Amino acid sequence: MRMPLRTRVVRVAMAFGLGLGAVLPALRPAVAADLIYRIGTTQEIDSLNPFQAYLYSSYEAFILNYDVLVGFGPDLEYAPTALAESWDVSTDGKTYTFKIRSGVQWSDGQPMTAKDVAFTYNYILDSLETDNSITLFTLTKVTKVEAPDDSTVVITLSDPSSLILGAYIPILPEHIWKDVTFEQANNEFANDPPVVGTGPFQAVEWQKGQFTRFVRNEHYWGTKPAIEEVQLIYFANQDAMDQALQKGEIDAARSILPSQFKQIDDDPNIVGVDGATNGFDQLSFNGYDGKGAEGVGGSTKALLDPKFRDALGYAVDKDLLVSQALFGYGEPGTTVIPPLLSTWHYQPPASDLRKFDIEEAKSRLEAAGYKDSNGDGNREDKEGKEISLNLVTPDTNAYYAQSANLIAEWYKQAGIKLNVQVIDKDTVTEYVTPPEADGKANFDIELWGWGGGPDPDFLLSIFTTDQIGGWSDSFYSNPEYDKLYSDQQIAPTQAERKAITDQMQAMVYKDAPYDVLYYSAELQAYRTDKWHGYTLQPRTGGTPFFTFGVENYVNLQPGPEPTPAPPEATTAPGASPAASAPTSPVETPGSSGSNTPLLIGGIILLIGVIAIGMIAMRGRRRGPEPDDE
């Protein structure tokens, strides 16, 4: 017997009722909707456990949840904006004594003391002795961390170094983490919400693939924020995020599409911030000296020759890369510390800069002995082998592939064949892994990028011999550079350190293991009609969010800017004049005019449908008509 149709419908309806119940969220405490601050991001956080998170987004969660020991001020200088109220250095530079803020409480009400700081640092140090070492954070030259009393932390170093001040490590509550083994910390421990920390906002809910909610920490030691809840909202679709910002569904957004930045910035209620990234993108030349090992290293010995790499530097038009691949949002690259870290960035003198000039590239290649002796338009290396380079680049950014193709064209003009391979980032990592780490370093050039911390130490470390088998992807090895690297770690003053880091940057520029292509812009935008009091970190060239502090989360006030002229600090260089224009409190959705073409398109489409219908009708009338009813 057939089941009666009606019964089936009822069953389907019941199944639906059940499904619905399962996806409805549970009841949660209410927060006034207008005191919620919503930030859109296309990169979801990957973990709430600081020892497992690799993505930039997660670090925004950590600065909301936790405090570090030494914080950063408005211009990324070390400042008592976090748990350490003050610090002293012994005369030999090997002992740091930190005074910890008193009266700080964890978000669960437990007192936070110097013991928690010592616990966190020792947790990382102790893990290094096991098979489950925590490698995401480094405590350079630290040998001992102690808390003699509740308000003092004493850190002993093997050599004098100020790097301990820049350790960007969230301080964790001992009463929760003492029961977590290193193996768990590296694997199954997810640090699920509600997270317990000392930061101004605590994660209470993470709906994977949707959003993370942070509520105000009522035990926070600092200024009580006006914002009651922060939401990081994930958008799988970047266009949808830009639309949501214009509609006012979110208050700010990170990583605006360059192609839409201008339109968004033109909105009277939105300020676009064309900030600088703390990093760079580069061509990395495979300098691995295979020493004859089978299948190891690059395809030609020419890659090991600084003169070859220097010549190729003249065959890249960085200005054009910025204007075409980055839509103009970025700066042409030079050295390996980005200009955002203005204290440390070194700009080579104009006379040393490689300017785009194919003829210059050709003559330098000739002079270095890379000639086209068989006249096929392609040069041979000194062993007489045709040079045919293979470039690998990850598929994470559209501008990587675009840049690679432009570069291939210029190299070709200089007589060097370049094949471009765009693949997923893990395979790129696999290609650039040398035998020291169980790989084969099977590539010629890698196009990728790096991001650094507020201290330049990490970006400089990439070129040390120690890092071959570690972070190094050029396998640059220069004893002189290695020596300078350790010297800068123990330089007694900033000026002395700066003199050394300048020398290091100049050295990398000259030897060219990297050709730094550009410093791409970090495009953010925020609405001015619901909150005011925005600041950028650093003040010049910085961004409001995803920085190294919580200024805006703590200081923003509800409502539009009360006076027409905002304080100087809120105006970003490169931001539109709209930033300083008086903001209109009345939102006018859909009036931007940008959607008119789409509406017209829709109408044309409708007319098209009707026209097709008419044509079909005429066609049928003419055609033979079989027995119709």
Place this chain on the structure above:
Amino acid sequence: MGGNYLGRKAFQALVTLLFVLIVNFLLFRAMPGSAERILLRNPHISAEQLEAQRVRWGLNKPVFPDQLVDYLAATAQGDLGFSFEFRGQRVTDVILAKIGPTILLIGIGEVIALVLGLALGAYSGWRRGGPVDYVGTSLALVLYSMPSFWLGMILLIIFSTSLGMFPGNGMITPGITGDPLTRLADLMGHLILPGVTYAIGYVGQYSLLMRSSVIEVLAEDYVLTARAKGLTEGRILRSHGLPNALLPTVTLVAINLGYIWAGAITVEQVFSWPGLGTLTVSALGSRDYPVLQGIFLLLSFSVIAANFVADIIYSRLDPRVRS
């Protein structure tokens, strides 16, 4: 006879499933890149640590037969292992959390598509040559051929951004509170645009199939007989036309239902709907092999199951296939 038919079909389904399992296993082992390296995502580790990870994840054993046998045994027990991306979470938990939203989206979409599509198709076929047929058929063709991500963007821009009628991102308003009805309304509001986007494509497909099927059936001899007996046109359609015309549609719907997990990738991506589609994309992006393997398994299983169910329903609707 009937039991025999069922048994044969069930056996076929099982063999297919086993085959899929093995291909699934081999496929991911054949991809470039080593799993333990992806797991660690950090080149800055020692050889000892790499080895410890290999042991931990059973990667130190030979792929064949040890790893394959382990995999088949674990899968049979419903253990799909741990996700790489969401550390410490079982693949089954990661996938289960996303099944609800996808079923909801696809369910609503399929219901809309079925009701509208079958009604439009049946009417167009019945009143063939009429104005509804002309407009309906050309409309169905246009809808059928529209790429869903493009349609989704257009709907998003018109109904979400410009008119502000519906939300265009996610499944619920973050942190929403209130009684279950308010939350249900919020969920429904989020569901409308993706649901309609999904449905529109299938309305066209179903109505075209239903139309041609009705036309074919109405030309049959038994319909002529019924008409000769003096039955009304409506009665003929209800008693003789529709039940027979539904046969091919059942097959199509069953096969579509098998693909529902995959069918929503583009729609889910446009509206950031937290279902299996967005999970697939993010798992691909981060090379979360265990999760991908789980999704593939679920997908193949549902296609095989849907075909099996279609065979059963078909044999019930049409006694001829059983013999």
